[in-house]
Amino acid sequence: MTVATGRSLRSSAELIRAEEPVLAHNYHPLPVVVSRAEGAWVQDVEGRRYLDMLAGYSALNFGHRHPALVAAAHRQLDELTLTSRAFHNDRLAHFAESLAALTGLDMVLPMNTGAEAVESGIKVARKWAYDVKGVAPDRATIVVAADNFHGRTTTIVSFSTDETARAGFGPFTPGFRVVPYNDLAALEAAVDETTAAVLIEPIQGEAGVVIPDDGYLRGVRELTRRAGCLFMADEIQSGLGRTGRTLAVEHEGVVPDVLLLGKALGGGIVPVSAVVARREVLGVLGPGEHGSTFGGNPLAAAVGSAVVELLGTGEFQRRAEESGVLLREGLTALLGKGVRGFRARGLWAGVDIDPAIGTGRAISESLMREGVLVKDTHGSTIRLAPPLTITEEDLHTALAALEKVLDQGPR
């Protein structure tokens, strides 16, 4: 039962049971029902508090309900929320200007979700290949990496290598070539005169925070420049502060031709994504050739501008880098004590748990009982990606909970 405010009077267990018959089963959430949050902490229906060490897969880089972002949203809600792109709105110019300036690129195509940004990037790259590069009609190819995660649309799962994401959803979109990640020779062999773009994640998030060897991103940059195709970086999860830089590609000092952003761009409040690119690339789009009813809406632009402003201070990148040192130290101390290995950059880690102790799911459930929320990925890997605003004390609390859970031994 709910009261008129929408506040639930039902327990967590009742709410979980109520979902079962009416909600598509495309997720397997941890059995926690969140009803409030602030900063790095969330609270469930019964009032239990948990540290959020997932942060909405990096959509909550600034924490839950960051005051500056909530204020920007509130202000905009009282002025104007939606116009569609049939008209101009007074927030969009500033959003595009500030995002282009932040990334060092020229033009912005505002969309909503990450998958839409990827889809839009693919369309733009193909159109660039025909209009600018001169690829024969319908022959453009895009080279992608194995174990990628770029979203869930039909075209995007067409080049996924995860059978669970693909099975049952064919027929698939042609025009993609898959090569191993972190393998420049394989990439070089796959690129030819039909190649519109190389599309990769600078760090593969869903794959388990897989960081390529130093030099890989520079190699991709040089190779794509030499081959005359675009370097399209999906920074939807790695971007906007997570790794200790505004963009993960900055760790190798490279600038891609096309940048895909999402998740944290919406400040954890509204879905905001964007394709950001050089003028020569995004300039291929003309009126009517692509669009989105909600893309670039005033509420999204106001929140997105506030996000860009926060990133402009450099504070969040610095915090990710500094707290990232603590995270790595904490995980290093657990090596051989239930942690088999880990990969980390900034405030982002993929932690391989000894399978003898439990699956990633089992560890996540145990951590939940200790008041820490994480998400498993493949097999026995868990992913840690707290809000960049997390305090040192809270980070220690999370690491202590992990140590305790691992100490408990097999489950």
Ligand SMILES: *Cc1c(COP(=O)(O)O)cnc(C)c1O
């Ligand atoms: C989450 C994610 C996407 C898809 O974003 P949605 O908003 O869920 O559609 C695409 N690419 C990467 C790297 C992601 O992490």
